[in-house]
Amino acid sequence: MTQHPEAPAPAPLLSAADVRRIAAELDLRPTKQWGQNFVIDPNTIRRIVQAAGVGPEEHVLEIGPGLGSLTLGLLDAASAVTAVEIDPVTAARLPRTVADYRPEAADALAVLHADAMTLSAHELDAVRPAAAGTGPTALVANLPYNVAVPVLLHALAVLPGLRHGLVMVQDEVADRLAAPPGSRVYGVPSAKAAWYADVRKAGVIGTQVFWPAPRIHSGLVAFTRREPPVSDVDRQDVFAAVDAAFSQRRKTLRAALASWAGTPALAEEALRAAGVDPRARGEQLDIAAFARIARHRPAAGEARP
Structure with a gap:
């Protein structure tokens, strides 16, 4: 009987204990101001990365990486990751986390300390990882609840190279973004997102995989870029x-x-x-x-x- 070699074990991701240890080291207390709810469950990270459909040659934009839970998973799937973080403390710590857990991918990460609400392609080009031949082609992010819609719409507007992506947002916001005309929750976010892309809801994430745990579930929203419905109107x-x-x-x-x-x-x-x-x-x-x-x-x- 032929014996097949066992599949290699998946690379380690941040556990709940790891997240709390790094936070304690930084004397970090998650703030509502920056919508900090850190994912502490490795299986949820694997689920998000798989649902995002990131290819091995892609350069991924991650907004709000926090302590790096999702960043590690994205580095396993893509050729490069640029992480945009508004918190100077976590932005400064992220390269060390990657060096500790994925030393072979340290050069594939770039960290930009910036506000995603005002992000520009020029800023991203200035910090592009050596492994990334072009600008980001995918957006994968756990977006802060309080600014999720404007951040997503801004990224789609200023980064036409983003071809697809997956974002985690408040569940009711996910429903709004993916709602079709005629739906009870169809509105401004639905219509504006549809200008840029085909949008669909890709799943629901429970509260207990976060620290601190939010009061409501999160939703996964997937998008695939397409041309605007008309070309002769601004x-x-x-x-x-x-x-x-x-x-x-x-x-x-x-x-x-x-x-x-x-x-x-x-x-x-x-x-x-x-x-x-x-x-x-x-x-x-x-x-x-x-x-x-x-x-x-x-x-x-x-x-x-």
Whole structure:
């Protein structure tokens, strides 16, 4: 009988004891200000990395690496990781954690101490790991609950090289990001995310795999970049129409877009030109419809009583 060699054991990831030890060493107390809830379960890290579908040649952007639980898992799957961290204490400690647990991957990591809300491609290029031939192609992150949506939308806007990704956010935010038109939770985040990518919910994560444990579950959101639904309308113009439509959800689009267009009558003209019923409401429209509406927005000075 032929004996097959046993598969090598997976490389160690940070355990709950490891996370608490490093935090104690840094005299670190997780703060709500930076949304610090650290993953302490290695199996959850493996699940996230697998669900992200990161390839061995990819350069991954990780936002909010914290103490490095997910960073180690990503270094096992990808060729390089750039980690963006707002906390100077954890940003300074992360390279040492990688050197201790993945010494062979130390050169594949770059750490940028920065605010992801204002991140730029230029900043990332300045710290690019030697193992990364190009900028990041994937985003994988445990995003702070309080800024998850703006951070994700900003990254998609300023880093067109991001082709796909997986982010962990508050579960109800995950539902909103992945909601289709007509859903009860479809809204501004759903529509704006759809401008950049196909978005789907990829799972739910319980509370006990974090330290400190949050009060609510987390959701995994996967995205795959695609071209915007139209190419002849500026994204900011489309997003202005989205914001106006959802600022008064209970109103018809004719009423909700009145200020945006100049008058209710001009709003109706733009809607009819876009092939949209003026009596419809924002939650019924997909992002392509909003783009058509933006295309027909009256020019400045066209408003009339």
